[in-house]
Amino acid sequence: xxxxxxxxxxxxGHNGLICAAYLAKAGRKVLVLEKRHVLGGAAVSExxxxxxxxxxxxxxxSLFRPHxxxxxxxxxxxYEIIPMxxxxxxxxxxxxxxxxxxxxxSRREIARFSQKDAETYPEFSRVMxxxxxxxxxxxxxPAPDITSMNPRELANIFRLGRTFKGLGPxxxxxxxxxxxxxxxxxxxxxxxxxxxxxxxxxxGIIGTFQxxxxxxxxxxxLHHYMGQLDGSFRSWGFSKxxxxxxxxxxxxxxxSYGAEIRTEAAVQQVLIKNGEARGVVLENGDxxxxxxxxxxxxxxxxxxxxxxxxxxxxxxxxxxxxxxxxGSSGKVNLAxxxxxxxxxxxxxxxxxxxxVAIAPSIDYLEKAFDQAKYGxxxxxxxxxxxxxxxxxxxxAPPGKHILSCFVQYAPYHIKEGAENxxxxxEAFGDAVVDTMAEYIPGLKDxxxxxxxxxxxxxxxxxxxxxGNIFQGELSLEQLLFQRPLAGYAKYKTSINKLWMCGxxxxxxGGIMGAGGELCAKTMLNARAI
Amino acid sequence: xxxxxxxxxxTSQLCTxxxxxxxxxYHAVSSYGTLHDVEYFxxxxxxxxxxxxxxxxxxxxxxxxxxxxxxxxxxxISQLKIGRVTYCCWCNExxxxxxxxxxxxxxxxxxxxxxxxxxxxxxxxxxxxxxxEVNDISDQIAGLAVQGPTSRDILKKFCDVDLDSLKFFxxxxxxxxxxEIYISRTGYTGDLGYELWxxxxxxxxxxxxxxxxxxxxxxxxxxxxxxxxxxxxAGLILKDVDYYNALHTLxxxxxxxxxxxxxxxxxxxxxxxxxxxxxxxxxxxxxxNWAIVGLDIDWVEIEELYNRxxxxxxxxxxxxxDSIPIYVDSSMNKQIGYATSGTWSPILKKNIxxxxxxxxxxxxxxxxxxxxxxxxxxxxxxxTVSKPQFYNPERKTSNPVKS
Numbered sequence: 001x002x003x004x005x006x007x008x009x010x011x012x013g014h015n016g017l018i019c020a021a022y023l024a025k026a027g028r029k030v031l032v033l034e035k036r037h038v039l040g041g042a043a044v045s046e047x048x049x050x051x052x053x054x055x056x057x058x059x060x061x062s063l064f065r066p067h068x069x070x071x072x073x074x075x076x077x078x079y080e081i082i083p084m085x086x087x088x089x090x091x092x093x094x095x096x097x098x099x100x101x102x103x104x105x106s107r108r109e110i111a112r113f114s115q116k117d118a119e120t121y122p123e124f125s126r127v128m129x130x131x132x133x134x135x136x137x138x139x140x141x142p143a144p145d146i147t148s149m150n151p152r153e154l155a156n157i158f159r160l161g162r163t164f165k166g167l168g169p170x171x172x173x174x175x176x177x178x179x180x181x182x183x184x185x186x187x188x189x190x191x192x193x194x195x196x197x198x199x200x201x202x203x204g205i206i207g208t209f210q211x212x213x214x215x216x217x218x219x220x221x222l223h224h225y226m227g228q229l230d231g232s233f234r235s236w237g238f239s240k241x242x243x244x245x246x247x248x249x250x251x252x253x254x255x256s257y258g259a260e261i262r263t264e265a266a267v268q269q270v271l272i273k274n275g276e277a278r279g280v281v282l283e284n285g286d287x288x289x290x291x292x293x294x295x296x297x298x299x300x301x302x303x304x305x306x307x308x309x310x311x312x313x314x315x316x317x318x319x320x321x322x323x324x325x326x327g328s329s330g331k332v333n334l335a336x337x338x339x340x341x342x343x344x345x346x347x348x349x350x351x352x353x354x355x356v357a358i359a360p361s362i363d364y365l366e367k368a369f370d371q372a373k374y375g376x377x378x379x380x381x382x383x384x385x386x387x388x389x390x391x392x393x394x395x396a397p398p399g400k401h402i403l404s405c406f407v408q409y410a411p412y413h414i415k416e417g418a419e420n421x422x423x424x425x426e427a428f429g430d431a432v433v434d435t436m437a438e439y440i441p442g443l444k445d446x447x448x449x450x451x452x453x454x455x456x457x458x459x460x461x462x463x464x465x466x467g468n469i470f471q472g473e474l475s476l477e478q479l480l481f482q483r484p485l486a487g488y489a490k491y492k493t494s495i496n497k498l499w500m501c502g503x504x505x506x507x508x509g510g511i512m513g514a515g516g517e518l519c520a521k522t523m524l525n526a527r528a529i
Numbered sequence: 530x531x532x533x534x535x536x537x538x539x540t541s542q543l544c545t546x547x548x549x550x551x552x553x554x555y556h557a558v559s560s561y562g563t564l565h566d567v568e569y570f571x572x573x574x575x576x577x578x579x580x581x582x583x584x585x586x587x588x589x590x591x592x593x594x595x596x597x598x599x600x601x602x603x604x605x606i607s608q609l610k611i612g613r614v615t616y617c618c619w620c621n622e623x624x625x626x627x628x629x630x631x632x633x634x635x636x637x638x639x640x641x642x643x644x645x646x647x648x649x650x651x652x653x654x655x656x657x658x659x660x661x662e663v664n665d666i667s668d669q670i671a672g673l674a675v676q677g678p679t680s681r682d683i684l685k686k687f688c689d690v691d692l693d694s695l696k697f698f699x700x701x702x703x704x705x706x707x708x709e710i711y712i713s714r715t716g717y718t719g720d721l722g723y724e725l726w727x728x729x730x731x732x733x734x735x736x737x738x739x740x741x742x743x744x745x746x747x748x749x750x751x752x753x754x755x756x757x758x759x760x761x762x763a764g765l766i767l768k769d770v771d772y773y774n775a776l777h778t779l780x781x782x783x784x785x786x787x788x789x790x791x792x793x794x795x796x797x798x799x800x801x802x803x804x805x806x807x808x809x810x811x812x813x814x815x816x817x818n819w820a821i822v823g824l825d826i827d828w829v830e831i832e833e834l835y836n837r838x839x840x841x842x843x844x845x846x847x848x849x850x851d852s853i854p855i856y857v858d859s860s861m862n863k864q865i866g867y868a869t870s871g872t873w874s875p876i877l878k879k880n881i882x883x884x885x886x887x888x889x890x891x892x893x894x895x896x897x898x899x900x901x902x903x904x905x906x907x908x909x910x911x912x913t914v915s916k917p918q919f920y921n922p923e924r925k926t927s928n929p930v931k932s
C-alpha cells in the first residue's frame with residue numbers, strides 16, 4: 001500500500017499520456033503505468049540498430065487534434081511534424097504516378113492516365129474537405145447517446161443534426177453513401193482510372209480486415225481524410241524523431257502539470273471491490289490505490305484481462321468477445337546503407353519524400369485480400385512505405401536511410417493459429433522485401449538491419465489484442481455511441497470508476513489523441529474525479 | 530535590371546518554379562519549388578542553403594577603424610574583440626535608424642560590415658579626421674548562408690577549422706581546397722547556422738562542395754519565402770518592412786529610433802560621441818513613442834470567424850508583410866498600431882506577427898485586437914503581446930559537448 005492517486009492510467013500510449021496531462025492540468029493527482037521500458041504504445045520510437053531510430057509501429061501523423069496541441073502546449077514540449085509533400089505510386093510496367101501538394105503538378109500527372117480524373121480530382125478534394133468538417137464535429141466531441149433523454153445528450157444530438165443539415169441535400173446523400181459503400185464503389189462515383197483509384201482506395205482498408213470492395217470501407221477512407229495539419233485538411237506528416245516524438249511531447253506536457261509516469265510497471269489486474277474499481281495490482285505484486293482507473297488498453301484486454309470474466313455480466317463478456325479486432329497488418333522496418341531508388345523514377349527527389357504506395361491496381365489489392373481471407377499473409381501485399389530519413393536526418397546516420405513498410409494483409413488468424421506466426425515471420429518479411437525489390441533494384445544489398453512485426457508480434461510487444469492497430473476495427477457497428485460497446489461507450493465501462501481512453505473508444509484509431517482528451521474531459525465534467 | 534549573383538548558374542538551374550524576386554538589385558530566388566514549405570522545413574530540420582550575395586558589404590581598414598565605427602554605430606565597436614561579430618544599427622543625428630547589419634572584427638584594424646541598404650556614402654560622410662578607409666566590396670564578395678541543425682556537420686566535412694568550438698557570433702577563416710573563405714556563425718533564421726563569405730571567382734566551387742556534402746544531411750537550396758517565415762519566428766526585423774531607412778522616408782512618422790524597433794539593446798549610450806547620441810539620450814530619458822512587439826494571434830477566434838462563413842480556417846502559405854491595423858478593442862474605434870509582418874509558424878503551431886504599437890500598450894501578455902479579413906469582411910481577433918522573438922532553439926547558440 002502506498003500513496004493514493006486520483007487516477008491511475010494503465011498504459012503509456014499517446015492517449016493515456018494525453019488523458020494524464022488533461023487530468024493533471026485540472027489539478028488531479030495522476031499516475032501513468034507503462035509496461036514497457038519506452039513510452040508511446042504504438043506511437044513509439046526505438047533505436048533498434050545503432051544510429052537508426054524507427055517509428056516501430058505507427059509511422060505518420062495527420063489526425064492529431066490541433067486543439068490538443070494548443071491546450072497541452074505540445075509545441076513547446078517537442079511536438080514537431082514535418083509535412084509530406086507527395087504520394088508516390090510506382091507501377092510494375094515502369095510507369096508511376098506522383099500526387100503532389102502542388103495541384104497543377106498533380107493534375108498533369110493524373111492526366112497521363114485520365115484527363116477526366118485529373119480535373120475531377122480537386123472536386124473530390126472539395127467534397128472530402130466538406131466531409132472532413134463534418135467529421136470534425138463528430139470526432140471532437142463524445143458521441144451522443146441516441147437512447148438518452150437527458151437534455152444535455154439531446155442538445156448534443158441536436159448540435160450534430162444541425163451540422164449534418166448544414167451540408168445540404170447533395171452532400172447528405174453522399175455522406176450516407178460514404179458510411180455504407182465500399183471504398184472502391186465510392187471512388188467509382190468520381191474516377192475511372194485504376195491507377196488513381198487503387199492508391200486512393202487503400203485508405204479504406206488500412207487496419208481493417210476488409211478488401212477495397214467490401215461495403216463500409218468508404219468510411220475508413222474518410223477516417224484517413226479527416227487529418228488536419230496546420231489548418232489544411234488531408235495532410236500527413238512525419239513526427240520529428242519518429243512517432244514516439246509525439247508521445248514524448250505528451251509525456252513531457254503531462255509531467256509539467258505534475259503527472260507521475262512510470263515505465264516497466266506492468267499492471268496485472270484492476271482491483272475491484274463491490275463492482276467498483278479501487279486500484280491496480282502490478283505484476284510485481286504491488287498494489288496502488290486510486291479513486292478512478294483509466295485503461296489505455298484495448299477493450300478486449302481491459303475487460304477480459306484487467307477486470308476478468310468473473311467480475312463481468314455474462315452479456316458484457318459475450319459482447320466483448322464479439323468485438324472485432326482481427327488485426328490485418330504488419331510492419332517491416334529496414335535500415336539501409338543508401339537511398340533506395342525506384343527504377344521507374346530514379347533519384348532521391350521529392351517524389352520519395354512522402355509516402356510510397358505499392359498498390360498497382362484494384363485487382364492486386366483484392367488478390368492480396370483473397371489470400372488473407374483464407375488465413376494466409378499476402379505474398380504480394382499492399383505496402384505503404386516511407387523514408388522519413390530523407391526529411392528528418394535525426395533518425396539515421398548521414399547518407400543512411402530508413403525504409404519503413406506498413407504491410408497489409410497479414411491476418412492475425414493464420415491457418416495454423418496465431419501462435420504459429422513466429423514460424424512464418426521471416427517468410428512474411430521476405431515477401432515484403434521481395435515485393436519492394438521489384439521496384440527498388442538492389443534493395444536486398446542495401447539492408448543493414450531488418451525488423452519484421454507480424455500482428456502476433458504487435459500483440460506481444462505493444463499489447464494490442466490480435467495486433468489490431470486501431471484497438472478494434474473501424475466498422476460502422478463499432479463506432480460512435482457503440483464504440484466499443486453499445487451501452488458502454490462514452491469512455492465508461494461496465495465497472496464503476498473504470499474508464500477507457502484508448503483507440504477502442506470514440507473516435508477510434510490513428511495518432512489522434514481524441515480518446516485521451518475526451519475521456520479526461522468527460523471524467524472532469526461528470527465530476528467523477 | 531537586376532544583375533546575377535555568382536551563384537546564378539546553379540540557382541537558375543535549380544529554381545524550377547521560376548519564382549524570383551529582386552533583392553538589392555540582384556535576382557534572388559523566392560522559392561525553388563512552387564511551394565516554399567519544404568525549404569522552410571529544411572531550415573528547421575536539416576539545412577537550407579541561401580544565396581545572400583545581395584547584402585551590401587564593406588571592408589573598413591585603418592588604424593582608426595574601431596573608433597570610426599564606434600562613431601557611426603550605436604554600439605561601441607571599439608569593445609568588439611577580434612574574431613567576434615556584433616549586430617547593431619546606425620542612426621542619423623536625430624537618433625533615427627538609417628540601417629541595421631552586422632559588424633565583424635577581422636583584425637585590430639580591419640572590419641567587415643554588412644548592411645541592407647548601400648551605406649558607402651553614409652559611412653564616408655564621417656571619415657574626416659580618422660585614419661580609415663571604407664571599401665565597398667559588395668560586388669566582389671559572394672555570400673552563402675547555410676542554416677539549420679545539420680549545417681555544422683556539413684561544413685565540418687570540408688573546412689579545416691574547428692567548428693565545434695566556434696561560438697555563436699564568432700568568425701573564422703577557413704581553407705577550402707585552394708582558396709580561403711570567411712565564416713561567421715550568424716544568420717537570419719534564428720537557428721544554428723553559418724554565413725560564408727567568399728571571392729566571386731570561387732563562389733561556384735563552394736556552392737558545389739556544400740551541395741555535394743550536404744546531400745547526406747538533407748540540405749536543400751532555399752529561397753527568400755522560406756527565410757521570411759524563419760525570420761518572423763525568430764523576431765528579426767526587416768528594413769522597408771518593419772521599419773524604414775530614415776534617409777529615404779519623406780515624413781517623420783516613418784522614422785524610428787533603435788528603441789522603437791526593438792534594437793534598444795544594441796545602443797551603448799554612455800561613451801564618446803556617436804551619431805544620434807544626444808537624441809537617443811533624450812529619448813531614453815523621456816521615453817519612446819513606439820515599440821515593436823510580437824503578437825500571438827488567437828487561432829480559435831480565427832477558426833470561429835471562418836466557421837461562421839462555412840469555411841475551414843485558411844493559413845496563408847507564405848509570410849505576409851502588409852500593414853494590418855491593431856486596435857485596443859473589437860469596436861475598432863481606437864487604432865494603436867499596425868502589424869508589419871507575420872506568418873503561420875509551423876513549428877510553434879501559432880499564428881504570429883511583428884507589430885509596431887504605441888509604447889504604453891507594450892506590456893507582455895496584454896490583449897489587443899488585430900484586424901482579420903474573412904470573406905471580404907473585416908473583423909478583429911485577440912492578439913496577445915509577446916517579445917518579438919518567438920522561436921529560439923538551444924542549438925542556435927550552443928556548442929557540441931566534447932566527450
